[in-house]
Amino acid sequence: MFKNLFGKQQAATLDSTGPADFPALETAAELLTAPSAMLQLSLAEARVVARYMRPRFIREGTVFIREGDAEGTGFMALVLDGEVTVENIVVSRVSPITVTVLGAGSMHGELGLIDGLPRSASCTASSDLQCVILTREAMLQLLTDDPKMGAKLMMAIAMRVAQRLRDNTQKLKKYVQLTKAMQQEIDHLMPG
Secondary structure (H helix, E strand, C coil), X not given: CHHHHHCCCCCCCEECCHHHHHHHXXXXXXXXXXXXXXXXXXXXXXXXXXXXXXXXXECCCCEEECCCCCCCXXXXXXXXXXXXXXXXXXCCCCCCEEEEEECCCCEECXXXXXXXXXXXXXXXXXXXXXXXXXXXXXXXXXXXXXXXXXXXXXXXXXXXXXXXXXHHHHHHHHHHHHHHHHHHHHHHHCCC
């Protein structure tokens, strides 16, 4: 998918916004400062980060991150406008399960941006998307050009990942409690 986002082949599906990039980058900066972003960046800091991002248009129905993809994982997308459906394939299922649908301000692909490992979920444009893309190369350039800002961005991404890990840990605990209660009910109904 990386080649599709940044290569020439997908011009019909994914388009740079062209010379009118500034409004998209300003919107990105504003979203990066929103409390829901959990990045704790000032508007001035977010504007610095946004300069390293590239606006993209993604057509409805485009899978821009595919679960299991190991190539081209070096980018993340910040949604400016539109919705993204996040899906996973679960053991013994053929069809994916929708995990969530997220809109403006949501970030997708930050784990791949950091570690370069295969994608853990699929992201599909549920509607036409306006987004900005931060590549690993751009992030490394930010770290070179402005180490303090680069470190702050990396810390912010780490905080988002930590929050997601905590949320998943809570879900796992609930799942374990539920399966334990179900097993107790089965044991009660079918004495051995």
